Amino acid sequence: MKAERPRVVIGDIVAPLIIGSDSFIIAKVPEGATAGELVIENGEQTSDSWACDVGVMIADSLHPVGSPAIDSFGNIYTTFSGTRGQKVPVAIYKIDLNFTMKPFINDLMNAHGLAFDADGMLYISSRYDGIVYQATPNGNISTYVEGMGVATGIAFDSHHNLYVGDRSGTIFKISPNRQIFVFATLEPSLAAYHLAFGPDDYLYVTGPTTSSFDAVYRISQEGETEVFYRGLGRPQGLAFDDQGRLYVAGSLSGRKGVVRIYPDRRADLFVSGPGIVGLAFSPSRALVITTTNALYRVDVGIKGRPLNG
Numbered sequence: 395m396k397a398e399r400p401r402v403v404i405g406d407i408v409a410p411l412i413i414g415s416d417s418f419i420i421a422k423v424p425e426g427a428t429a430g431e432l433v434i435e436n437g438e439q440t441s442d443s444w445a446c447d448v449g450v451m452i453a454d455s456l457h458p459v460g461s462p463a464i465d466s467f468g469n470i471y472t473t474f475s476g477t478r479g480q481k482v483p484v485a486i487y488k489i490d491l492n493f494t495m496k497p498f499i500n501d502l503m504n505a506h507g508l509a510f511d512a513d514g515m516l517y518i519s520s521r522y523d524g525i526v527y528q529a530t531p532n533g534n535i536s537t538y539v540e541g542m543g544v545a546t547g548i549a550f551d552s553h554h555n556l557y558v559g560d561r562s563g564t565i566f567k568i569s570p571n572r573q574i575f576v577f578a579t580l581e582p583s584l585a586a587y588h589l590a591f592g593p594d595d596y597l598y599v600t601g602p603t604t605s606s607f608d609a610v611y612r613i614s615q616e617g618e619t620e621v622f623y624r625g626l627g628r629p630q631g632l633a634f635d636d637q638g639r640l641y642v643a644g645s646l647s648g649r650k651g652v653v654r655i656y657p658d659r660r661a662d663l664f665v666s667g668p669g670i671v672g673l674a675f676s677p678s679r680a681l682v683i684t685t686t687n688a689l690y691r692v693d694v695g696i697k698g699r700p701l702n703g
Contacts, residue, residue: 400436404448423448449667449683449690452493457482458684460547460588461631461643461672463508463516467491468677471498471516472689473505479522480504486518486529489689498533506586507548507559510701519545519558521586526558526568539568546586549597550701551615557597559587565599565613578617588672590632592640593699598622600629600642610642610655623655631672631684634699641681643670652683665692674698 402409402421409421419434431443452470459475470489476482485502489495499505504522511517516529521544528538543560550556556568557577565587567577580587583601590598596612609624610632627645634640640655641664652665652673669685675698676682676691683690 400434403433403435405431449665449692452682452689452691453487453489453495454688456487456684456687456689458671458686458689460507460586460684461633462674462682462684462689463510464674464676464682465510465514465516466677470674470676470682470689471508472684473508473518475505475521476503478504486516493691499529499535502527502535506546507589509548509550509556511550511556512554517548517556519548521545521561524560526556539572539574541574542566546583547589547599549589549591551591551597552595557589559589559599559601561586561601565589565597578613578619580611580619586630588629588631590634590640591701592634593638598632598634598640600626600632600644602628602630602644608644610640623659623661625661626653629653630670631674633673633675635675636697636699638699641673643672643683652681 400414404427407424407427409424411421413420427448433443434441457474458472462470462472464470468491474482484497485505486499487495488498504520505518506521507519509517518527524542524545525540526538527535529535542558543562545558546561547559554570558566561583563579563582565578567575585602587601592598599611606627608626608629609621612622613619629642629644631643638657642653644653646653646663649663651663651667654664655661672684674682679695679697681692681694
């Protein structure tokens, strides 16, 4: 007797099959599924169950171009970046602990990178005017530093220096007294540089190019650059957990999502999904993921590395 067509169930909801063979299945996560045991069955046999966490959309109608920023209370900040030179009604949104989205900053062009300092001030780069802005908790903004080229990703180190990625090929370092240095130079990126500091106090950088075999770079405090991992498709936003594992939005062996890279430089696909551009860990051990038009929350139970600042 021929086995029935395979069936995938998440919790108690059947997931529609897209591709199925004797050894390979792709199923679409169904509407309404959140988390549960994933099981494959064919009428005669049932697989072992696998714990499956499903991302829940918490905001849409956005335009993030990098990772969100999360303050010490768990509020999430994200962008509506717009096309170059586009004036949008709201540049930065704040999403509170009840997942209510409210405008936070209006008058800013092409908001890109987001980072908090140790005092809870939010810093925002603009790829339009090359300025990094500083925002108070109530949303008042001022110019922090200018002349950063096509300013994209930003990050603080443990000594309160701010780093800014000019996607045309320069990483700038800005000291706490706002002195500007050229920290490192890299191959120009088609889209943006994304920055994060690791537990080794190295700066980790991605910048997608025309290659489908892009690298994650790491840069020492002396500005020496090396390849940390090569083999990702369109790597973008990145974040570390408290175990020193690096998570990168991108694709691995053609599979899109969030790639986890271990300190020994092994890699696996941690979250599956298309269009992911950034990520950050929340205080509640969830992973907040930005796509090209929305935010999702995945309860991964992993503590993020405390951010420098």
